[in-house]
Amino acid sequence: MTRKRFDDMGCSVACALNEVGDWWSLLVVKQAMLGTRRFVDFQHSLGIAKNILCNRLSRLVDNGVMVRVDVGEHGKRYEYRLTDKGRDLFTVVTALRQWSERWNGEKDTMQLVDRQTGKPLAPVAVQNQQGQTLTVRDVRFVDEDGKPLEEAG
Amino acid sequence: MTRKRFDDMGCSVACALNEVGDWWSLLVVKQAMLGTRRFVDFQHSLGIAKNILCNRLSRLVDNGVMVRVDVGEHGKRYEYRLTDKGRDLFTVVTALRQWSERWNGEKDTMQLVDRQTGKPLAPVAVQNQQGQTLTVRDVRFVDEDGKPLEEAG
DNA sequence: CTTATTTGGTTTCTTAATGCAACCATTCTG
DNA sequence: CAGAATGGTTGCATTAAGAAACCAAATAAG
Numbered sequence: 001m002t003r004k005r006f007d008d009m010g011c012s013v014a015c016a017l018n019e020v021g022d023w024w025s026l027l028v029v030k031q032a033m034l035g036t037r038r039f040v041d042f043q044h045s046l047g048i049a050k051n052i053l054c055n056r057l058s059r060l061v062d063n064g065v066m067v068r069v070d071v072g073e074h075g076k077r078y079e080y081r082l083t084d085k086g087r088d089l090f091t092v093v094t095a096l097r098q099w100s101e102r103w104n105g106e107k108d109t110m111q112l113v114d115r116q117t118g119k120p121l122a123p124v125a126v127q128n129q130q131g132q133t134l135t136v137r138d139v140r141f142v143d144e145d146g147k148p149l150e151e152a153g
Numbered sequence: 154m155t156r157k158r159f160d161d162m163g164c165s166v167a168c169a170l171n172e173v174g175d176w177w178s179l180l181v182v183k184q185a186m187l188g189t190r191r192f193v194d195f196q197h198s199l200g201i202a203k204n205i206l207c208n209r210l211s212r213l214v215d216n217g218v219m220v221r222v223d224v225g226e227h228g229k230r231y232e233y234r235l236t237d238k239g240r241d242l243f244t245v246v247t248a249l250r251q252w253s254e255r256w257n258g259e260k261d262t263m264q265l266v267d268r269q270t271g272k273p274l275a276p277v278a279v280q281n282q283q284g285q286t287l288t289v290r291d292v293r294f295v296d297e298d299g300k301p302l303e304e305a306g
Numbered sequence: 307c308t309t310a311t312t313t314g315g316t317t318t319c320t321t322a323a324t325g326c327a328a329c330c331a332t333t334c335t336g
Numbered sequence: 337c338a339g340a341a342t343g344g345t346t347g348c349a350t351t352a353a354g355a356a357a358c359c360a361a362a363t364a365a366g
Contacts (some may be wrong), residue, residue, distance in 0.1 A: 003176065003322065003353065004200070006176070012261040013183050013246060023156070023174050023324090030166050030178035033289050039343055047157070054344060064256070077333070077342070082289075085256045086175050090289040092234045092252055093166060094279045098204040100169035103217070103238045108165040110302065112317050114281040115293045122282050126247045127275045131225040131284065136235075140268045149187065149263065156324065156351070176353090192314055203356050207315060230313070230362065 019063045020089065024048060024056050029086055030093050037079040065089070091136065095124040172216045173242065177201060177209050181248050182218065182239055190232040218242070248277040 006018035020026050027046055036042055043053055057080055060066040065086040067080045100107065112121050125133040143150045159171035173179050180199055189195055196206055210233055213219040218239040222232045253260065265274050278286040294302045 012250045012253040015260045016249045021176050092248045095248050096169045097165045100165040107168045109297050112292045122280045139265045144262050
C-alpha cells in the first residue's frame with residue numbers, strides 16, 4: 001500500500017510533515033544550516049545511506065527547500081544549498097533542539113549563540129502580538145468565522 | 154535492517170526526531186492539543202490505521218509525551234493525554250504550522266488566536282535575549298569551549 | 307437481565323521504505 | 337596517464353506501514 005498522503009488532510013501541520021516529516025529530512029536541513037553543502041559531507045556527517053540521501057535531497061529540492069547548484073568547472077559537481085524556504089525552517093529546528101535539551105538533557109556539545117553578542121539564544125516560544133509567551137492552554141482554535149472548535153487539553 | 158537510531162548521534166535534534174520524527178507522531182500530538190483524548194477519536198480524526206495508532210500512542214507514552222489514563226468505571230476505558238513534555242511541543246507544532254502556511258499557502262480553515270484578546274498569534278521566531286529576531290545567519294554554532302564550528306549557509 | 311454496540315486492541319497479509327553493499331561514469335588530483 | 341573522489345544507481349534482505357478481519361471486555365439499549 002502507498003504511504004498515506006498528508007497534503008490533502010486540510011491541515012497545515014500535516015502538509016508540512018508531508019515535506020519534512022520523515023526521519024531524515026529535517027536532519028539534512030539541520031546539517032545544511034551548519035554549513036554542509038556537498039553530497040559526501042552530508043553522507044559522512046549524518047551516517048546516512050547513499051540512496052536514502054539521494055532520495056531525500058531530491059525531495060527537498062522538489063519541494064523548494066533546497067537547490068542543487070552545479071559547481072563543476074566543465075561538468076557535474078554539485079552543491080546542495082538551502083533556499084529561503086529552507087532557511088525559514090531554522091525556527092522549527094531550533095524549537096525541536098531546545099525541546100530535546102529541555103526534556104532529554106544535553107545530548108549535544110554544540111551550542112547556538114548570537115553572532116553579535118556571543119550569548120545563548122532565548123527559548124523559542126509562541127507569543128501573542130504583545131510579545132507575551134502563550135502555552136497551548138492560552139490559545140483558542142477557531143474556524144474561519146471565528147467560532148471556537150474544541151477545548152485544548 | 155533495523156531503522157537507524159538517532160538518539161546516540163550526539164545531536165539534540167536527532168534525539169528529538171527519534172521520539173517524534175516519524176510521519177504520525179507529531180500529528181497525534183497536534184490532535185491531542187485540539188482536545189482529542191480517546192483512541193477512536195484519534196483514529197477517525199486522523200484517518201490512521203488502528204495498529205499504527207496503537208504503536209504510536211505506546212511510543213509516545215513510553216517517551217513521556219503522553220499518558221494513558223484509565224477512565225473506565227469498573228475496568229478498562231482509556232484516555233490519552235499530553236504530559237507537560239508533550240504540551241511543550243506546542244512551540245514546535247506551531248512553528249511547523251506557520252512555516253507551512255507561509256510557504257505552501259493556507260491549507261487549513263482552522264486558526265489559532267489568543268484566548269484573551271481573540272487576536273491571531275505572532276509568528277514564532279528565534280530571538281536573542283533582547284527579544285530581537287535572529288535568522289540562521291545571525292547565529293554562530295560553537296562547541297563547549299566557545300570555539301566556532303563551521304559557517305552557516 | 308439480555309443483547310447489541312462501542313472501545314481498544316491484536317493478527318494476518320500485502321506493499322512500501324530502509325539499510326547495506328556493490329557497481330559505475332564522470333571529474334578532479336598527483 | 338593512474339588513481340582517487342564525487343555523485344550517483346541497482347539489487348537484495350529486513351523492517352515498517354496500511355487495510356481488513358477478528359476479539360475480549362465494557363458500556364448502552366431495551
